[in-house]
Amino acid sequence: MSRFLIYGANGYTGRLIATEALRQDLEPVLAGRNAAALEAMGRELGLKWRAFDLSDPGAVQREFDGFPLVLNCAGPFSETAKPVLDACLAARSHYLDITGEIDVFALCHRHHDAAAERGIVVAPGTGFDVVPTDCVAAQLKARLPDATHLVLAFEAGGGPSPGTAKTSVEGLAKGGRARIDGELATVPLAWKSRTFRRDGEARTAMTIPWGDVYTAYISTGIPNIETYMTVPPATIARVRRLRLLRPLLGLAPVQSWLKRRAGARPGPSADRRERSDCRVWGEARNARGDEAKLEIAAPNGYALTATASVGMVRRLLSAGARGGFYTPSQLMGADYVMTLPGVRRIGD
Template sequence: MDPILIYGANGYTGALIAEEAVRRGLKPVLAGRNRDALDALAQKLSLTRRVFTLEDPAEIARHFDGIDLLLNCAGPFSQTAVPLLEACLEHSVHYLDITGEIDVFALCHRAQPRAQRQGIVVAPGVGFDVVPTDCAAAMLKQQLPDATHLVLAFEAAGGPSPGTAKTSVEGLAKGGRARVDGKVVDVPLAWKSRTFERDGQPRTAMTIPWGDVYTAFVSTGIGNVETYMVTSPKTIARVRRLRMLMPLLALAPVQSFLKSRAGATAGPDEQRRAATRSHVWGEVRNAAGDERRLQLVVSNGYALTVQSALGIAQHVLATRPAGDYYTPSQMMGAGYVLSLPGTSLIDG
């Protein structure tokens, strides 16, 4: 039996995960829509491949034969999660992905009753989106159990992959998101800005619709969540100017053009991944004004995604947890990120 199917294996992150899987002695099945790219990767890694699109449920089902777990690496996940998740629920295959898209987290969470009945794990966001931030949120909840407000922020170096860049284009048309009094609400692009301190220096950041707006509430029960990305003041000003263009950004021809430009992004090479680190900040406070803070230094976001996604996939196959929807910290524990190579914790 071939237990793991990596869909989108020919993409930037999927290929990195496949290569690391082989180094770990695993033999995943490679899958996706690009026959030539899959053939080349399968030959390089001495693996089998399955080529299929996602329009026909029967075709997807045929390629699930002998599969225990699907790891979806094909973004934007707004396009791939619905058919692949449905196939997993229909055929009792565990579903994991590396999304950071709020709507995909919500989609997966709504499938919780079916996952419980089918006895399968549904665990989206097992990469950089949202493992470090979700673990940070869970650790802070342990320190301040009655926290009512949570702030999370990150600074990722190294540049985006094509899939990440395309997902960002989609996100621009949807505006910002935050969680207020337990509900996910729409807010303007770059709704708030503030600074976080790194190595004694201020780092400017703006709110973005990061996946923790959805998942952190599931993990911690904290009803007010804001998520920030470190960027320059000039970028913040440019993003705020885009607010007036949101109706235009949502038009299909504009989305298509911008995604084609984004798809030309190569993603960081091995040397850049090894040379760059990412930083995560977390803050909580309760109704009395008590606060707790922490900082994490982690490996490059793509390097972390490879390690965390495979680690969680192997954990699911080895331990067979109860069928359910899981966030990363619910599945692996709040300290999971600390077990990943290159992670260090800075309190306060």
């Protein structure tokens, strides 16, 4: 069985995933709202397509009927995850997406029982958000089973896609997030800063509301989790100044203006993706102060998203899984990221 549906296929990341799926002899059907873009893409790739929006739940279910799996690539997922997930539950189609949004992970997790009852898998975060970090977290848990604190960090080159940029704008209004004593907590933007070392050179980093503050807790049970992204010191200072503007950042007109500006920038070119890469750091610590650390190198995050997502699609189409909610490491195993092209451990 090789047929599945990609919703948001004509977006930046959706196109990369569709191309990778085709390269691996799968048969994605392209879907989304923009009929003209989908028709042109379908002609280019030799794939079937269908155009529909998500406003009518019954109509969306009918579009999904007969597909064993739907991969949602249409962000921001705060807007699309619920209608696509609801339709997948009604159509009994596995639901996957490439989100990194904490609230979307929580939404999907709340549907665990409904998914289990219907025998479908709900597995959000099948790309760079959060496959490498989730797998690193699970590997560290195996090395230090009684860990009480987990730090995850990444450096991603190449720049964001329009969809990722819009999602980041939404995040500014919500503030930072961390897992503290097992509970999700709202913290200030750029709550903490520190350095990580890449090839002997220091990289400054700040805390960000990365999806692992939700998913890594599900995967590992470690009660204290912080997530960092490397940025220049000037960016940390600039983000901290935004704390004063946080009430304004949530206003609808401000959000619309910022999203228009963010969405106007194209995603990284193929050449830029080829020339950029990622690093992921993980640190676990237990109550005695024992530590376990892990660092991995990976290709550009969008290239990894394409191969990681298609790998998870292939797994579910060929072997399936017991219905319910899964994080990437729960579905594919802690070492899954190490099987992806171009991924390697550093100094291990």
